[in-house]
Amino acid sequence: MLADFIETIVxxxxxxxxxxxxxxxxxxxxxxxxxxxxxxxxxxxxGPEGLLQPLADGVKLFFKEDIIPAEADKALYLLAPMLAVxxxxxxxxVLPFGPDVTLFGRTIHLYIADINIALLxxxxxxxxxxYSVVLAGWASNNKYALLGGLRASAQMISYELAMxxxxxxxxxxxxxxxxxxxxxxxAGGRWFVLMQPLAFIIFVxxxxxxxxxxxxxxPEAEQELVAGFHTEYSGMKFALFYMGEYxxxxxxxxxxxxxxxGGWQGPFAEQIPLLGVLYFFLKVAVFMFFFVWMxxxxxxxxxxxxxxxxWKVLLPLSLANVVVTALAVVARxxxxxxxxx
Amino acid sequence: xxxIPLNWYLIxxxxxxxxxxxxxxxxxxxxxxxxxxxxMLNAVNINLVAFWRYVEVDGLAGQMFAIVVITVAAAEAAVxxxxxxxxxxxxxxxxxxxxxxxxx
Amino acid sequence: xxxxxxxxxxxxxxxxxxxxxxVTARSMFVAALWMIGTFAGVAVLFILLNAGFxxxxxxxxxxxxxAVLILFAIMLTPDVMGLKPGPRxxxxxxxxxxxxxxxxxxxxxxxxxxxxxxxxADAAPNVTDFAVxxxxxxxxxxxxxxxxxxxxxxxxxxxxxVIVRDE
Numbered sequence: 074m075l076a077d078f079i080e081t082i083v084x085x086x087x088x089x090x091x092x093x094x095x096x097x098x099x100x101x102x103x104x105x106x107x108x109x110x111x112x113x114x115x116x117x118x119x120g121p122e123g124l125l126q127p128l129a130d131g132v133k134l135f136f137k138e139d140i141i142p143a144e145a146d147k148a149l150y151l152l153a154p155m156l157a158v159x160x161x162x163x164x165x166x167v168l169p170f171g172p173d174v175t176l177f178g179r180t181i182h183l184y185i186a187d188i189n190i191a192l193l194x195x196x197x198x199x200x201x202x203x204y205s206v207v208l209a210g211w212a213s214n215n216k217y218a219l220l221g222g223l224r225a226s227a228q229m230i231s232y233e234l235a236m237x238x239x240x241x242x243x244x245x246x247x248x249x250x251x252x253x254x255x256x257x258x259x260a261g262g263r264w265f266v267l268m269q270p271l272a273f274i275i276f277v278x279x280x281x282x283x284x285x286x287x288x289x290x291x292p293e294a295e296q297e298l299v300a301g302f303h304t305e306y307s308g309m310k311f312a313l314f315y316m317g318e319y320x321x322x323x324x325x326x327x328x329x330x331x332x333x334x335g336g337w338q339g340p341f342a343e344q345i346p347l348l349g350v351l352y353f354f355l356k357v358a359v360f361m362f363f364f365v366w367m368x369x370x371x372x373x374x375x376x377x378x379x380x381x382x383x384w385k386v387l388l389p390l391s392l393a394n395v396v397v398t399a400l401a402v403v404a405r406x407x408x409x410x411x412x413x414x
Numbered sequence: 415x416x417x418i419p420l421n422w423y424l425i426x427x428x429x430x431x432x433x434x435x436x437x438x439x440x441x442x443x444x445x446x447x448x449x450x451x452x453x454m455l456n457a458v459n460i461n462l463v464a465f466w467r468y469v470e471v472d473g474l475a476g477q478m479f480a481i482v483v484i485t486v487a488a489a490e491a492a493v494x495x496x497x498x499x500x501x502x503x504x505x506x507x508x509x510x511x512x513x514x515x516x517x518x
Numbered sequence: 519x520x521x522x523x524x525x526x527x528x529x530x531x532x533x534x535x536x537x538x539x540x541v542t543a544r545s546m547f548v549a550a551l552w553m554i555g556t557f558a559g560v561a562v563l564f565i566l567l568n569a570g571f572x573x574x575x576x577x578x579x580x581x582x583x584x585a586v587l588i589l590f591a592i593m594l595t596p597d598v599m600g601l602k603p604g605p606r607x608x609x610x611x612x613x614x615x616x617x618x619x620x621x622x623x624x625x626x627x628x629x630x631x632x633x634x635x636x637x638x639a640d641a642a643p644n645v646t647d648f649a650v651x652x653x654x655x656x657x658x659x660x661x662x663x664x665x666x667x668x669x670x671x672x673x674x675x676x677x678x679x680v681i682v683r684d685e
Contacts, residue, residue: 149551190649193574200582204554207589211547223593226586233582250649417520423563424629426530430537430556432622437541439614440607445546445592449553452584453537456560459572467567474655477648478663480572484579485667489674491584495591496678502595511608 076179084185088165096319097127103365110369137308142214145305149212154310157205157317160198161324167191168327169253171337171350183337183350187253192244195252195328196237199283203229205317206285206302213305221301224291224376228282231383232289236279238391239272242398243332252328256336266333271394273333275387277363280329282383284321287368291376326360327353423464431457444501444508448494455487526566533559544606546592554585571648 101116101123108115116123141150171183188194203226210222243265244250247258259265266273282289291301298304303314330336334356337349374382434453441447459480466476498508505513536555543549557580564573607614656664 188570190571190574193571193578193649197574197577197582200578200586203582203586207586207593208551211593219593223590226590230583230586417522418526418566421629421633422526422530423567425626426534426563428625428629429534429622430560432618432625433534433537433541435621436614436618439617440541440611442606442608443546445588445595446541446549446606449540449549449588452553452580452588453540453556456556456580459576460560460563463564463567463569463572467569474648474651474660477569477572477652478655478660480569481575481652482663482667484575486670488579488584489670491587492678493674493681495587496681498591498595500681508595 080179080181081185084181084183085166088185089162092162092165092320092323093316095323096316097131099319099323099361100130100315101126102361103368106362106365107369110366131312134308134312137311139308139310140305142305144214146212146214149208150305151310153205153209153212154306154313154317155205156201156208157314158320160201160205161317161320164195164198164324165320165327167194167252168324169256169331169336170327170353172343172346174346182253183346184253187251190250191252192240192250196233196240199236199325200229200233202283202317202321205314209306209314210302213302215305217299218302218304221298221304224298225285225302228285228289228291228379228383231380232279232282232387235275235383235387235391236283238388238395239275239279240332242269242272242391242394245395245398245402252331252336256331256338259335259338262335262338264333264335264338269333269394269398271390272398273329275391275394276329276333278382278387280325281364281367282379284318284325284364286318286322286364288371288374289379290368290373291379322361322364323357326357326364329360330356420464420468423460427457427460427464430454430460442509442511444498444510444513445495447510448491448498452487452491455483459483522566525562529559529562529566533563542606547589550585550589550592553588554581557581557585569648571652 104126105115105123116126119125119129141147166185167188169182169184169187174181174183206225206229207222210218210220210225213219243255246265246268247255249255249258255265281287285291303311306314330353336356337353339349339352341348343349431454434450434457437450437453438447439450441450462476462480462483466473466480470476501513502508507513533556536552536559540549540552540556543552557576561573561576561581564570564576
């Protein structure tokens with residue numbers, strides 16, 4: 074009992090530390106890669122190859138003046154940045170990042186919790202993310218912030234539908250909401266991206282929209298809205314919004330990897346558990362590169378085009394995908410293909 | 415055996431229902447009335463699930479009912495907010511006392 | 519007092535306190551935020567009642583969709599945002615308060631007098647995975663309610679669109 078408790082605490086600490094370090098180095102990675110894509114060099118002065126840049130940024134943000142606008146709603150103004158970080162951190166609890174490990178005679182599962190409705194839990198926390206944006210926009214008492222908040226909430230609600238439906242196709246194939254079961258169902262290279270390419274594409278597009286990344290970064294479109302919902306924020310509170318965004322990116326990539334790319338599965342991962350963890354992180358890193366690549370490549374969508382894409386293209390496509398998958402699953406379970414052959 | 419008596423749930427749900435009732439009866443804004451109604455529906459759901467858990471745990475009727483109530487609440491919220499929007503556009507107000515075309 | 523009871527009391531206080539704050543808040547935006555507190559309390563109660571699936575559904579639909587929708591409507595309606603000042607309540611609010619508190623008093627009194635006189639079959643549920651059970655029931659025993667609910671949703675969707683459409 075006590076050992077279980079300690080094990081869980083240690084796992085939570087490790088996951089939080091990894092996510093926070095991942096956030097810090099993701100800022101460095103993004104700036105370097107974008108610089109490369111734009112034929113610049115990027116931050117390279119602090120430490121070798123600029124590796125200490127995140128630290129320097131953190132120190133700088135710590136000592137910045139913390140400004141609360143005069144007419145702002147103080148309690149909500151303080152609450153919003155916290156709400157940006159907490160749901161993303163909580164969502165990481167259901168991610169399986171490796172096979173079972175035996176350590177000191179104990180079998181340790183490399184996930185914090187395997188709940189049978191893990192995917193619903195993830196979607197639920199995703200919908201909580203809207204609040205940080207809405208509250209920040211409203212509490213700042215600034216018209217740009219309010220417009221950014223409005224845009225963000227509409228965008229996130231619209232894309233969440235398509236995301237939920239694309240996930241549903243995978244759930245129907247495995248018959249389980251648990252990410253652990255879904256990863257196990259993909260053993261032996263039977264990745265769901267092969268069976269569900271359409272669902273994968275829809276998930277990746279909605280994933281960009283849910284994390285408010287380019288080309289869907291309208292809530293913070295600097296040319297029209299200054300910085301959108303976080304216009305008025307400074308210092309550590311500003312940093313918390315960034316933290317929420319990047320941790321959200323890492324966690325949602327983890328979910329995408331678990332759903333479609335086999336999670337930690339890969340050659341010899343069963344025998345050498347650490348290899349599984351490595352595969353998982355490599356796959357997530359590919360997604361992180363994808364995020365940066367998209368930002369450097371694609372122009373921002375116009376707002377009405379964004380809504381049209383969400384409601385008139387992605388939603389019908391994902392619905393059709395659910396129907397086709399349902400038919401295929403029924404055919405498989407009733408042996409329809411057997412009758413034909 | 416749960417350590418919480420069924421009564422506790424029923425009392426809490428009754429109080430929530432009455433608070434929602436007060437909100438629905440007294441608010442001037444149509445949206446305030448809608449929010450009061452949402453509270454009442456939530457109170458009903460607590461009762462349904464509590465009775466399911468304590469009386470009919472082998473069936474699923476209680477949870478089923480709660481899910482249907484949530485569905486209807488979602489539909490109701492969508493339609494009501496569309497009405498509020500249309501009202502605001504045509505009459506420039508959402509205060510229920512000022513929407514008195516049929517009253518004379 | 520057990521841990522379960524403690525959680526129940528905390529969740530109920532959160533729920534009822536938020537509900538009271540909601541019906542008394544001056545600004546509709548703040549009222550909608552208190553409503554979210556109430557929804558969260560209800561979700562905790564569902565989880566305490568072994569209905570974890572409903573708890574998540576409560577968060578997903580009520581907090582994630584309905585509350586956002588209401589906030590959205592409030593932000594798009596300057597009238598409600600408090601830009602036009604005016605009293606929060608209609609003239610009949612004392613009557614409403616008396617009615618609501620009388621009803622509360624009557625129900626609570628009856629419940630306290632009834633005590634534990636219910637046909638309580640208080641056995642813990644023998645399954646944990648209600649998602650599967652509910653899914654199967656929706657496709658068999660409860661097929662008709664399921665279809666009716668989806669019909670209601672479709673009608674509401676089209677109805678809402680028709681109502682807000684520009685000419």
